[in-house]
Amino acid sequence: MMDDSLRELYQDVILDHSKHPRHFGPLEGATNTAEGYNPLCGDRVKINLIVDKNDRIADIKFEGRGCAISQASASMMTDMVVGRTVAEAEKLMGGFLHLVKGEDATDLKGDDREQLDVMAGVSAFPMRVKCATLAWHTMKSALEGGDTAKTE
Amino acid sequence: MTAIPKTINAGFDPLAARADFAIFEKPVYGKKLVYLDSAASSQKPRQVLDAMRDFAESEYANVHRGVHYLSAQSTDRYEAARRTVQTFLNAAHEDEIVFTKGGTEAINLVSYSFLAPRIQPGDEIVLSVMEHHSNVVPWHFLRERQGAVLRWVDVRDDGSLDVEALDAAIGPKTKLIAITHMSNVLGTVTPLKEIVARAHAKGVPVLADGCQGAVHEIVDVRDLDIDFYAITGHKLYGPTGIGALYGKRAHLKAMRPFNGGGEMIREVTRENVTYADPPARFEAGTPPIIESVGLAAAIDYMNSFDREAVKAHEHDLLTYARDAVRDFNWLRVIGDAPGKGAILSFETEGMHAHDVATILDREGVAVRAGHHCAQPLMERFGVASTSRASFAMYNTRADVDALVAALAKARKILS
Numbered sequence: 274m275m276d277d278s279l280r281e282l283y284q285d286v287i288l289d290h291s292k293h294p295r296h297f298g299p300l301e302g303a304t305n306t307a308e309g310y311n312p313l314c315g316d317r318v319k320i321n322l323i324v325d326k327n328d329r330i331a332d333i334k335f336e337g338r339g340c341a342i343s344q345a346s347a348s349m350m351t352d353m354v355v356g357r358t359v360a361e362a363e364k365l366m367g368g369f370l371h372l373v374k375g376e377d378a379t380d381l382k383g384d385d386r387e388q389l390d391v392m393a394g395v396s397a398f399p400m401r402v403k404c405a406t407l408a409w410h411t412m413k414s415a416l417e418g419g420d421t422a423k424t425e
Numbered sequence: 426m427t428a429i430p431k432t433i434n435a436g437f438d439p440l441a442a443r444a445d446f447a448i449f450e451k452p453v454y455g456k457k458l459v460y461l462d463s464a465a466s467s468q469k470p471r472q473v474l475d476a477m478r479d480f481a482e483s484e485y486a487n488v489h490r491g492v493h494y495l496s497a498q499s500t501d502r503y504e505a506a507r508r509t510v511q512t513f514l515n516a517a518h519e520d521e522i523v524f525t526k527g528g529t530e531a532i533n534l535v536s537y538s539f540l541a542p543r544i545q546p547g548d549e550i551v552l553s554v555m556e557h558h559s560n561v562v563p564w565h566f567l568r569e570r571q572g573a574v575l576r577w578v579d580v581r582d583d584g585s586l587d588v589e590a591l592d593a594a595i596g597p598k599t600k601l602i603a604i605t606h607m608s609n610v611l612g613t614v615t616p617l618k619e620i621v622a623r624a625h626a627k628g629v630p631v632l633a634d635g636c637q638g639a640v641h642e643i644v645d646v647r648d649l650d651i652d653f654y655a656i657t658g659h660k661l662y663g664p665t666g667i668g669a670l671y672g673k674r675a676h677l678k679a680m681r682p683f684n685g686g687g688e689m690i691r692e693v694t695r696e697n698v699t700y701a702d703p704p705a706r707f708e709a710g711t712p713p714i715i716e717s718v719g720l721a722a723a724i725d726y727m728n729s730f731d732r733e734a735v736k737a738h739e740h741d742l743l744t745y746a747r748d749a750v751r752d753f754n755w756l757r758v759i760g761d762a763p764g765k766g767a768i769l770s771f772e773t774e775g776m777h778a779h780d781v782a783t784i785l786d787r788e789g790v791a792v793r794a795g796h797h798c799a800q801p802l803m804e805r806f807g808v809a810s811t812s813r814a815s816f817a818m819y820n821t822r823a824d825v826d827a828l829v830a831a832l833a834k835a836r837k838i839l840s
Contacts, residue, residue: 315796340777
């Protein structure tokens with residue numbers, strides 16, 4: 274017998290992403306880089322991106338270690354933002370933040386909503402929201418010129 | 426789990442003690458609370474809460490100020506609390522006990538008022554890699570501001586302290602040894618008496634962080650001959666907001682004040698100020714008065730039991746838990762030092778501590794997950810974070826069984 278909210282949090286899709294992360298590893302020729310750090314648990318993530326002259330994310334990779342939620346979140350994020358413009362990626366982030374905080378996420382539409390919906394279970398675990406948002410904040414920081422991002 | 430929870434020591438009944446803690450009557454997510462995070466903060470017995478309430482309702486006023494009845498009553502209780510702490514640590518004099526807001530402030534007081542004036546660039550502070558950040562950062566301050574050098578003493582793979590290595594780290598420039606009495610991660614209990622003897626042989630004073638040690642060990646600062654010993658109330662089944670520093674009288678008398686304000690002065694004029702004697706010199710402003718009554722009640726509460734029997738009970742829980750997790754080949758215990766206190770930290774292969782703790786939480790099992798404010802130690806063992814179950818007097822073997830069952834469930838969900 275399993276707690277429904279736990280089943281919601283640790284769905285197969287999330288566990289699969291965390292165990293077999295996509296876009297994991299170093300990235301040659303990165304144009305944008307940032308490191309994220311969660312002082313609560315000591316988890317770190319590094320995001321490398323190649324942004325082309327049309328402001329499009331040509332490639333993105335992440336490194337680091339963390340919990341299943343943060344790894345899955347980073348993996349899904351990198352999967353989803355490749356090929357998008359910086360503005361589109363940031364818009365997606367806005368929707369994602371709404372979703373994991375349990376707020377109105379109607380700004381997430383169609384496929385985006387469908388894909389990210391597996392992360393909605395995080396909203397029932399307020400202590401874990403930072404795990405889910407670390408990679409996104411770090412990507413944003415990288416896109417804004419790079420520095421160390423921190424989940425507050 | 427087939428073992429039947431039982432009392433192993435006739436001198437202490439954990440179920441009777443548990444009944445004093447109202448928090449265990451309240452379920453968590455509809456489940457029985459299994460509280461295994463006492464090393465972070467312990468729960469409070471009714472005796473402590475009642476004492477604070479009774480005092481606030483009948484004897485409370487500010488201390489050392491008024492001439493009125495309540496101020497005198499309040500002052501008596503505050504100073505009686507100091508004597509309770511004095512007896513608890515077996516200090517020679519009551520003025521060797523300074524009330525602080527916690528263990529962290531006690532250590533910062535030593536850093537600021539005792540050590541800072543003695544530090545020249547290149548002077549050394551010896552500390553172990555298993556220190557809590559509260560016994561690390563105050564010394565980093567002296568490194569940043571005054572060029573002090575931190576000399577780190579390693580622990581062995583089992584988490585025990587190598588006293589020879591510590592001895593070897595003491596050099597002509599060593600100005601202080603800052604060492605935990607009991608590690609909040611590994612549970613390692615350090616041989617303080619031997620450390621003090623070796624340090625004193627070289628003329629070096631010793632500060633012990635007793636925030637965990639005072640809970641589980643019987644402390645005798647005179648027998649240890651230690652220079653400073655810091656404790657905090659909230660881990661001793663007492664309230665938050667109060668702790669104490671024991672300091673040898675000669676040290677305290679030679680120290681300048683840390684905070685300035687009321688109560689710590691002898692005389693203030695427009696041109697000058699002179700300071701009160703210790704301990705008042707270090708207790709500027711209105712102190713934690715109600716909390717002092719609570720701390721004294723907590724110490725009285727602990728002393729109402731045979732403390733050796735309580736220790737044996739906690740050790741039984743540790744041994745029982747240690748044996749139970751041996752079956753999990755995916756779990757690595759960090760810290761197996763002989764004679765260690767009742768703390769079980771572990772790493773779980775392929776499962777992050779935060780995921781484990783989240784699943785345990787939904788089973789009503791409260792453990793700590795993370796770096797435990799001991800990042801140098803995490804680095805030493807090559808882990809980013811661990812899970813930690815810590816045991817207190819109110820825990821039982823049934824709590825351990827619940828932990829083990831929840832861990833098995835976490836494994837099932839996450840793998």
